[in-house]
Amino acid sequence: MWNAWKKAFDAWEDASARYLETVLKNRLLLTPAGAALAQLTKTKALVDKTLATSLGALGLATKRDQERTLHLLNRLESRLLDLEERLDERTDKKP
Amino acid sequence: MNRWSLRAQNLGALAVRPKVPVGVTPADVVHAENKWRLLRYRPRHLRFKTPVLLVPSLINRHYVLDLMPGKSLAEWLVERGHDVFVIDWGTPGDEDRYLTFDDICDRYIGRALRKAAAYGPSGKAHVLGYCLGGTLAVIHAAVRPEHVASLLCIAAPVKFGGSAGGQDSLLEAWTRLSTFDVNSLVDAFGNVPWQLMQSAFHMLRPTMGLSKAVHLVDRAWSDEFLDGFLAIETWSNDNVSFPGECYRTYIESIYRKDELAMGTFALSGIPARLENIHCPVFAISFEHDSIVPADSAKALTDRVGSKDKTHLHLPGGHVGAVVSKAAADRLWPKLSDFWAQRDDLRNALPPAPAVAH
Numbered sequence: 001m002w003n004a005w006k007k008a009f010d011a012w013e014d015a016s017a018r019y020l021e022t023v024l025k026n027r028l029l030l031t032p033a034g035a036a037l038a039q040l041t042k043t044k045a046l047v048d049k050t051l052a053t054s055l056g057a058l059g060l061a062t063k064r065d066q067e068r069t070l071h072l073l074n075r076l077e078s079r080l081l082d083l084e085e086r087l088d089e090r091t092d093k094k095p
Numbered sequence: 096m097n098r099w100s101l102r103a104q105n106l107g108a109l110a111v112r113p114k115v116p117v118g119v120t121p122a123d124v125v126h127a128e129n130k131w132r133l134l135r136y137r138p139r140h141l142r143f144k145t146p147v148l149l150v151p152s153l154i155n156r157h158y159v160l161d162l163m164p165g166k167s168l169a170e171w172l173v174e175r176g177h178d179v180f181v182i183d184w185g186t187p188g189d190e191d192r193y194l195t196f197d198d199i200c201d202r203y204i205g206r207a208l209r210k211a212a213a214y215g216p217s218g219k220a221h222v223l224g225y226c227l228g229g230t231l232a233v234i235h236a237a238v239r240p241e242h243v244a245s246l247l248c249i250a251a252p253v254k255f256g257g258s259a260g261g262q263d264s265l266l267e268a269w270t271r272l273s274t275f276d277v278n279s280l281v282d283a284f285g286n287v288p289w290q291l292m293q294s295a296f297h298m299l300r301p302t303m304g305l306s307k308a309v310h311l312v313d314r315a316w317s318d319e320f321l322d323g324f325l326a327i328e329t330w331s332n333d334n335v336s337f338p339g340e341c342y343r344t345y346i347e348s349i350y351r352k353d354e355l356a357m358g359t360f361a362l363s364g365i366p367a368r369l370e371n372i373h374c375p376v377f378a379i380s381f382e383h384d385s386i387v388p389a390d391s392a393k394a395l396t397d398r399v400g401s402k403d404k405t406h407l408h409l410p411g412g413h414v415g416a417v418v419s420k421a422a423a424d425r426l427w428p429k430l431s432d433f434w435a436q437r438d439d440l441r442n443a444l445p446p447a448p449a450v451a452h
Binding site for chain 1: 128129188189190191192193194198202206209263265268269272273274275276279280282283284285298300301302303305306309313
């Protein structure tokens with residue numbers, strides 16, 4: 001009984017997935033969904049920018065400033081590791 | 096006790112079932128940089144001299160390749176005598192929104208490859224890329240082939256247009272949508288939130304959750320199945336966000352413009368042409384993979400310049416086919432054999448030192 005039900009379920013699941021795939025590819029659904037997501041992200045970016053500008057006007061470091069600094073530190077670390085590798089190559093050092 | 100009683104008992108105790116240990120094969124950190132680390136699984140009895148570097152997807156945890164004891168590709172390879180390294184990408188911080196595709200695919204993979212390759216006699220390593228990790232490995236190998244002994248890609252997308260029987264796959268259709276604004280997404284979030292990407296993956300097959308639930312009830316009598324199921328669930332819910340700038344390039348150049356397949360993509364300013372890959376290449380795709388269609392993965396062997404190239408299409412899905420019991424019988428031996436046949440120095444070696452960086 002269970003096996004028969006499961007077989008029927010698998011067939012239904014497969015058919016439903018195929019049908020939903022056509023729905024989820026439909027531009028009539030996707031275009032407005034994409035536009036809504038874009039609008040939401042633009043709004044969030046605008047709010048963040050406004051907040052950052054206000055903080056900047058007060059002479060405070062913004063989150064973005066801190067992120068940039070941390071990123072540059074990470075990049076510097078990578079460059080140092082590059083140099084270390086080159087030195088190792090020169091001295092033919094094995095790990 | 097019959098199967099229904101076992102099912103009822105196991106499902107009833109599911110919430111209090113002890114956590115399955117994941118990613119527990121002993122490994123040492125041989126390099127650490129920013130958030131990523133290079134791990135070397137402790138060799139047991141090395142039979143093959145050329146090291147193997149596993150490159151997992153950027154947006155999932157590396158331990159899918161070391162899921163749990165008995166269902167771990169890494170553990171199995173170590174047992175088989177390979178010297179295995181894996182990149183653990185770690186969790187990007189907010190500042191990693193500025194990490195570029197070049198940083199990750201050229202600088203980081205390059206360093207991991209050089210470090211791993213230094214443990215072998217030829218200064219080369221076999222590279223295995225899984226999913227997006229495979230795409231990154233392919234691009235790297237096309238531009239920096241010096242340390243790549245061979246390239247093995249499991250469910251790695253290479254062609255990003257018309258790869259579902261001539262039509263766009265769902266992911267291709269979504270990313271190509273004119274109203275999908277990748278720039279505003281990256282500007283708003285920095286790193287692209289894993290929750291957003293996970294929702295998209297769930298939408299690829301919306302009935303998957305229900306199907307998994309029914310499958311769980313069906314096999315709940317088996318403790319072995321339950322442990323494996325819970326381990327995969329632990330992994331699939333443990334995702335990481337995509338570094339923003341890298342995502343922008345990935346979507347704009349690789350997905351939308353299909354630059355990798357078209358031969359117009361450049362890594363660090365150097366053209367990444369598939370025909371520049373001349374090492375042995377092995378691409379594997381899966382029949383029920385809703386994320387990477389077979390045509391997308393097969394494009395690798397169609398276009399590389401190598402003469403030694405193989406494409407294998409196996410039954411199974413994107414994850415299950417790599418970590419299931421069937422994978423241990425059907426897939427893993429093929430990977431090891433591929434490397435073994437291309438590793439001409441098979442004598443036992445003294446173990447290399449496990450160096451902490």
